Amino acid sequence: MFNKLPKSQPITIEFNDLSYTVPAPMQKGKVKKDRLTILDGVTGVFRPGQLTAIMGPSGAGKSTLLNVLAGYKVRDVKGDILVNGTARSLQTFRKIQAYIMQDDFLLPYLSVDEAMMAAANLKLGRGGLDSNSCSSCVALLKTLAEGGRTIICTIHQPSSRLFQQFDQLYILASGSCIYRGARPNLVPALAAAGLQCPGFHNPADFVMEAASGEYGEWTDRLVAASKNGRCLTWEKVTDPPEVTESTQADQHCHTVDETDFAVGKMNGHATPPSKNSTHQLQNGSAQGKNGVQRNGHLPTESPSAHPPNGECPHPAEPPPYEPAAGAQLNGASLPAAGAPVSSQDGDGGEVGCTSLLLRHKHPAPMSELCQRLDEDVGGQRLYQRLDSGRELYRTSTVTQFMVLLKRTCQSIVRDRMLTMARLVSHILFGVLIGSLYFDIGNEAKDVYNNAAQLFFALMFVLFSALMPTILTFPCEMAVFRKEYLNCWYSMKSYYIAKTLADLPFQIVFPLIYDVIVYYMTSQPNELDRFLMFCLMTVLTSLVAQSVGLVIGACCDIQLAVFLGPVTMIPIILFSGFFLTLNAIPVYLSWISYLSYARYSFEGLMLAVYGNGRGDMHCSQPYCHFRSPEKFLKEMDMLDSSYWVDVAVLAGMTVGLRLLGYFVLRWKLRMER
Structure with missing residues (x-):
């Protein structure tokens, strides 16, 4: 079926004195070796037009050799790897090689059709085919037509x-x-x-x-x-x-x-x-x-x-x-009219070539003139064009982003257990907290209880956004590594798609919680205060999501699940709820400026008690904190600014997401 596809650029892979070592495991009762040798100075060459099998018993280093040659392993590798006689450039080599891994790493919530379509959209694109891809496509269509099918296509101006x-x-x-x-x-x-x-x-x-x-x-x-x-x-x-x-x-x-x-x-x-x-x-x-x-x-x-x-x-x-005598093509003299321009095949038909002047419908080996024209026509050789700085990927960044965004959204929506658990938890805890702190928002004697309710809202939003996000990258690292190293898409397209796909849920779920709690606890019935309250919880959710992306990008699943709650402890301690900011020792006060929980809690307090709120209702003979300003002063928040807190949280969101991107790049480089 594929015997009529255009010939690809021949690639010869040579390796000389290739060695690869890993840290030796500790064995009880034995002296630990510094390194364990997997490949020990092997040499070989793989030539085009040949099907080569790497054989050996288990543990012989077959998969390791293939990983090293494909560029999946670059650390602790010694020796020379040559591609067409020149030192291998990983950036160039990745453009022309495809590595089929031993194990199938697929996203669990996509159908076979969706997985294939996503791969096709990323690898083939939707238009603007280069000449080689277009020729391959037309050759395949012609093969289908020769099988008895009716094939009709449109083309503007073919070569x-x-x-x-x-x-x-x-x-x-x-x-x-x-x-x-x-x-x-x-x-x-x-x-x-x-x-x-x-x-x-x-x-x-x-x-x-x-x-x-x-x-x-x-x-x-x-x-x-x-x-x-x-x-x-x-x-x-x-x-x-x-x-x-x-x-x-x-x-x-x-x-x-x-x-x-x-x-x-x-x-x-x-x-x-x-x-x-x-x-x-x-x-x-x-x-x-x-x-x-x-x-x-x-x-x-x-x-x-x-x-x-x-x-x-x-x-x-x-x-x-019959071409005219003396005609030239790119400086190469062509045979005169009537003279043979290529040899004859066994049936007396002319031998064809993809760039010779005359071409028979059945391909055959190229003559010397064909090979020279194949090198010269259109400019440079394949690997020279690849080094010229052209786009690494078959599709544009926008196309990659759209395909990955659609694929990620499908996976999130089809993970119904997690999605429904997140939705139900926000509704359930909203009703629970609203019932526990029912109608205390305007009561002067319950200001500390109301502050506790605001702090719990902060903690719930933090953990509900942090923990699911921590698993984003560890669960898909094998799929991402396979697709990225095979040049399906750029890392920035993948990272932006992953971070934006969950964004609607990080906004909608906190808003559901806000609506339930805000009105059940009788917070001020003012639209601007309600919007300020919602904005602060959404920003808190986005910051927590960003922290989860950073942790997930640098750790495996077990370590990420452990580090998530652990990193929250100093964030909570320096939030200003358990200990006022003025009571923090001077040598530790700098930590409070790194605590995003501080700015979130401060923003919620200012949304409820700031902006010139009038005196609250007092059901007792005396209420010390009847004036909201007095309570803010007690909490060391009277001189704080709500919009400064908003700006700091927004800056942390952007900064942490950029940090997560570079951490992901670093981790991928370290794994190789």
């Missing part, structure tokens, strides 16, 4: 070698058909209508130029000649448009179709036929008194050229094209 893979053409211009028929008959048919394709010119380019009006107003005449697609026999054009110097073709060929007719001048200019010269294509061959002439003149019309009763016979294959 000459890509153009040769099509069997039939249906060419449109201004909504009308200007040609319908076999691909080899295009150039003779255009010549019959009066348009001479220059020698060494891509027929696809020429017909597109003609359809665009670069040679004059030919569209109507071509439509009439083909009877708008109803006829395959082309008749002469009695009065072709005048072709001026400005509209003459002045382009040199890159490849030449085997059916190009060298009619007219061979210097790259289109030469219109004389008014008394005629040409008609019938049954696939150019008929005339002496056949088709090779000197640039058209034969005269044969009286028997027209079929009886106006029928449109099907054209057959025209004779092969």
Whole structure:
């Protein structure tokens, strides 16, 4: 099925005196070795066009050798790895290699179709195929068509070698058909209508130029000649448009179709036929008194050229094209007309090549001229182009982000147990806290209880956002490492998608909790205070999520689950609830400035008691904290600013997310 796909750039991988060691494990009763050798000075070469098997018993180092050669292991590796005779550049090598790992690492909540579509969208993109990818795609379509399928596709302006893979053409211009028929008959048919394709010119380019009006107003005449697609026999054009110097073709060929007719001048200019010269294509061959002439003149019309009763016979294959003597392609002299340009295969057919002037429909080994042209045409070799700084990935950053965002959102939504647990917990604890602290928000004697309620709201939002996020990267590290090192996407696309996919949940869930608790506890019924309260809880959730991303990026699952709650202890101690800020020892006071819980708790207190709130209700003869300002002064928050707290939390969110990105890069580098 894949025997007709275009040849890829040959890659030879050599390794000389390659060694790889790891720290030796401690064994009881034995002296510990410094290092354990996995690969011990091995040397070898893997050549293109060969299927090589690395064999050996368990523990021989087979997988390790493959990991080292693929670039998955770079630390503690000694020796030389050469790619096509030059030292391997990991950035370049990653663009041309694909590593199929021993184990399948897949996301658990995606279907097979969704996983395949995500991979295709990341590796293939949605458009803008390069020439090699486009040629591979068309070759596969042609193989399917040869199996009996009807394949129809659209293409704007194919290269000459890509153009040769099509069997039939249906060419449109201004909504009308200007040609319908076999691909080899295009150039003779255009010549019959009066348009001479220059020698060494891509027929696809020429017909597109003609359809665009670069040679004059030919569209109507071509439509009439083909009877708008109803006829395959082309008749002469009695009065072709005048072709001026400005509209003459002045382009040199890159490849030449085997059916190009060298009619007219061979210097790259289109030469219109004389008014008394005629040409008609019938049954696939150019008929005339002496056949088709090779000197640039058209034969005269044969009286028997027209079929009886106006029928449109099907054209057959025209004779092969012979290039003019002395023609050149990128400085390489080509064989003269009539001279063989490649060897013959066993059946007498011409040997073809992806960049030779003549190409047979069955591929065969390239001649020396083919190889030289394959190196020169289009510029540089593959690995030289890859080192030129072109985009590393097949798809743009935006496409990568959109595909990864969709995939991550699907995984989150389909993890119904976790999603429902988070939702239910916010509702349940909101009702529980609202019932426990019911109607105390405006009571002066319960200010400390209300402060405790605000602090619990802070702690609940922190932990509910922190703990699920801690597992984000450890659970997907194997999948991420496989896809990233195979150049599916950039790290920034993955990281941004992962952080933004959970963002709606980090905003909606705290808001649900806020609505329940705020009104059940009878906090001030003022819209601005309610919005300030909600903004502070959302920012607290985002900061906690950012902390979880940092911890998850640098640790495995077990360590991350342990470090999450442990790192919260100093954050809580220096929040200003258990100990006022002025009571903290001077040599430890700097820690309070790193505690995001301090700014969150301070912001909640200011949202409820700040901004000139009036005296609260007192159900006892005397309430010391009837004035909200007195209570804020007691908590060392009277001189604090709500918007400063907002700015600090927003800055911490951005800073921690950037830190998480660089920590993830560092961890991936350390694992290699």
